[in-house]
Amino acid sequence: MKVVTGVVGNDIHVVANRLIDISLQERGFDVFNLGVNTYLEEFVDAVIETDADVLLISSLNGEAEGWCRDLGILKNRFDLSKVVFMIGGNLSVGEVSIDEIIPKFKNYGFDLVSHQSDLNEGLDKLEAFLKERS
Amino acid sequence: MSKILIDIGSTYFKVCEKDKIEQYFRNFERNIFDDFQNRCGDILSQYAKEDIHICSSANGGLSTLIIGLTHSFSLKYATNIAYNAGINIIDTVLYSHIDEYTPPLEQIDVVIIVGGIDGVENIFDEKLLHYIRQISYHNIVYVGSDKSHDFLKENIENIFIMQNIITDKLKVKGEELKSYLTNLYQQDIMGKEDIKQLYEFTANQIYSTPYIVNSSMGMMYETFDVADPFILIDIGGATTDIHYSRDLVIDNIVSESEYDRLVFKKLGVFKSRDSLVFSAKNNEYVYELLEYLNVTENILEEHSQNATRVLMLLSIFLVLYKTSLHHNLYVNLQLEKLNSIIFTGGITKILSQEDVDMIVKFFYKKLFNFNNIPTLILDKEYKIWTLTMLKGS
Numbered sequence: 001m002k003v004v005t006g007v008v009g010n011d012i013h014v015v016a017n018r019l020i021d022i023s024l025q026e027r028g029f030d031v032f033n034l035g036v037n038t039y040l041e042e043f044v045d046a047v048i049e050t051d052a053d054v055l056l057i058s059s060l061n062g063e064a065e066g067w068c069r070d071l072g073i074l075k076n077r078f079d080l081s082k083v084v085f086m087i088g089g090n091l092s093v094g095e096v097s098i099d100e101i102i103p104k105f106k107n108y109g110f111d112l113v114s115h116q117s118d119l120n121e122g123l124d125k126l127e128a129f130l131k132e133r134s
Numbered sequence: 135m136s137k138i139l140i141d142i143g144s145t146y147f148k149v150c151e152k153d154k155i156e157q158y159f160r161n162f163e164r165n166i167f168d169d170f171q172n173r174c175g176d177i178l179s180q181y182a183k184e185d186i187h188i189c190s191s192a193n194g195g196l197s198t199l200i201i202g203l204t205h206s207f208s209l210k211y212a213t214n215i216a217y218n219a220g221i222n223i224i225d226t227v228l229y230s231h232i233d234e235y236t237p238p239l240e241q242i243d244v245v246i247i248v249g250g251i252d253g254v255e256n257i258f259d260e261k262l263l264h265y266i267r268q269i270s271y272h273n274i275v276y277v278g279s280d281k282s283h284d285f286l287k288e289n290i291e292n293i294f295i296m297q298n299i300i301t302d303k304l305k306v307k308g309e310e311l312k313s314y315l316t317n318l319y320q321q322d323i324m325g326k327e328d329i330k331q332l333y334e335f336t337a338n339q340i341y342s343t344p345y346i347v348n349s350s351m352g353m354m355y356e357t358f359d360v361a362d363p364f365i366l367i368d369i370g371g372a373t374t375d376i377h378y379s380r381d382l383v384i385d386n387i388v389s390e391s392e393y394d395r396l397v398f399k400k401l402g403v404f405k406s407r408d409s410l411v412f413s414a415k416n417n418e419y420v421y422e423l424l425e426y427l428n429v430t431e432n433i434l435e436e437h438s439q440n441a442t443r444v445l446m447l448l449s450i451f452l453v454l455y456k457t458s459l460h461h462n463l464y465v466n467l468q469l470e471k472l473n474s475i476i477f478t479g480g481i482t483k484i485l486s487q488e489d490v491d492m493i494v495k496f497f498y499k500k501l502f503n504f505n506n507i508p509t510l511i512l513d514k515e516y517k518i519w520t521l522t523m524l525k526g527s
Contacts, residue, residue: 032303032304034304041205041206042206045203045204045205045206045207046204046206046207046304048203048204048230049203049204049207049208049249049250049251049254049300049304050250050251050254050304051250051254051255078230
């Protein structure tokens with residue numbers, strides 16, 4: 001199964017990006033890692049070029065909200081109904097309730113949102129979601 | 135025996151003999167061969183065919199239409215490779231929105247279709263075929279996913295299939311396409327009937343002048359007082375070429391050559407004068423610029439020495455504008471970092487140092503709000519094109 005991943009926007013947390021890459025590979029995914037400082041359009045374009053099954057965006061600096069709010073618009077431009085969209089990491093600046101964050105990102109168009117949780121826990125959630133979908 | 139160098143331009147023939155360069159204005163009522171024979175036949179008869187070296191820019195450049203799957207990968211990679219092969223991009227089409235594009239009316243030299251890493255299936259369908267049927271082209275090439283090979287070969291006559299330019303890790307791999315496009319450019323020159331006939335004079339290959347000029351970029355330090363980073367602008371009768379160090383390109387993804395070039399097919403001051411005027415009239419700064427030059431719009435319709443001078447100044451402004459961050463269609467160069475600009479081509483015979491200072495100052499003031507400009511060097515003797523050819527002896 002193909003996964004496009006990377007760190008969104010002006011975020012340069014390359015170590016976390018590398019750990020996600022390795023963890024995904026360990027779990028048998030075919031990974032296309034776009035690295036840090038990646039724009040939302042590039043993620044969607046990479047999904048199209050690779051015919052990926054999953055787009056997994058990470059963000060640690062808390063600024064993902066500003067970079068990802070146009071996901072819905074981009075999804076409407078292409079037929080991406082079979083793609084699973086996931087975002088994880090630290091998705092807010094300061095103390096914000098998880099009950100507020102998860103609906104917000106789901107409203108942007110993400111199927112799965114993982115805020116301040118363990119990496120493996122997040123990937124378990126992804127695998128469970130994919131299994132359920134199939 | 136010494137050799138003789140000849141540049142066949144669209145407006146002038148330039149002949150370099152023992153460091154002395156003569157130029158002859160073309161007689162447009164005759165074809166290139168007859169005109170050249172008439173003017174230079176006596177000189178050429180003194181040389182063996184092996185000692186006669188010819189380059190030509192009389193053909194302009196190639197036009198390209200790129201149809202790609204996404205802006206970030208297929209279109210970006212193919213566009214960059216095409217630029218680096220020295221050809222003109224006239225249009226790009228995003229495949230998902232191909233229905234919304236109006237097919238170009240003019241004949242396209244080469245259509246490039248690209249999309250997907252190898253293994254990705256069902257990318258292209260009837261929409262592509264419908265669009266292709268509406269355009270007129272000389273060459274068509276495919277450089278995308280291998281899974282589309284059969285579909286395209288079955289449905290598009292004479293399509294040339296090459297290695298995918300997108301690797302399995304979404305990186306660019308452009309050597310084969312670049313080589314194909316560069317050869318096409320070369321064949322375009324050799325295929326021109328007028329140029330073919332010139333092989334009667336020489337036993338050597340006839341090269342494109344932009345290629346020859348680009349090859350001389352590394353020799354500029356020996357010839358001119360130039361500081362890195364620099365660009366070279368060659369403004370002739372049919373085309374305007376800009377040669378630049380790759381370090382000046384912000385989005386730099388192709389890495390084989392140190393210097394790249396862009397050929398603006400429609401910014402020449404004689405043969406493509408109409409399209410230059412059209413381009414100038416559509417520029418947002420044109421009226422300010424004409425006022426700055428102390429002329430009115432009427433000058434663009436005149437055929438005087440002053441009109442030619444103004445067109446040359448406009449051409450300099452437009453080529454800088456088109457490569458700046460203010461214009462998205464072409465490669466963006468970091469012009470604010472330039473230390474030197476060298477000017478060569480027909481303009482060096484007409485424009486003075488003050489003229490080029492004036493127009494470049496206007497450009498930098500308008501677009502960057504800079505009062506200081508790079509050092510401007512005029513190749514007054516018009517010898518840049520001879521550097522590579524002389525060294526090759």
